[in-house]
Amino acid sequence: QEKVQQSPESLIVPEGAMSSLNCTFSNSASQSIWWYQQHPGKGPEALISIFSNGNKKEGRLTVYLNRASLHVSLHIRDSQPSDSAVYLCAGNNAGAKLTFGGGTRLTVRP
């Protein structure tokens, strides 16, 4: 069974700063890695995904994947108060099953 560990559990940054979130997997066979954003009282929403080693950039988001070290990171440039949410990392390595980490709670202070 895939295990996903996220760090830190909680992160507080000032508005305009870079937010950096980390995720480690137990199984290098994860086909795709996803980041989801979850606001209070809402369901998670898919943000960005990566399949291949390297990085992927979409707007203010950049994700880095290193399969050799089983590590993926998400960086949010110019963080805004509206980015405050829980961020969930997830791996897909068993067909339709998606395994989630425990989440990082991001707070962006105005």
Add this chain to the structure above:
Amino acid sequence: EAAVTQSPRNKVAVTGGKVTLSCNQTNNHNNMYWYRQDTGHGLRLIHYSYGAGSTEKGDIPDGYKASRPSQENFSLILELATPSQTSVYFCASGDAGNTGQLYFGEGSKLTVL
């Protein structure tokens, strides 16, 4: 836009009672999922389905049953609810050629007294 609707949104049940959580999706997705979310555990997969008539055990299926009577509907059934099943439950749907993008409902908060 993808739409997954859960009911009820809030439920209080008694220990030993039967609880049914319902989920409807209008995305025409083959795959549907039930997760529970607890502090410190993230989202954990209970049951999932590849289509009407199919149900598969997830990572924590004990104490839960699932039913997929149609493409659109997927239910989670607690035959004998226990306080340890107090949680927020999320339903999700995804394409059969799923690469990991799931569409979630807004959650059902269940309290078992």
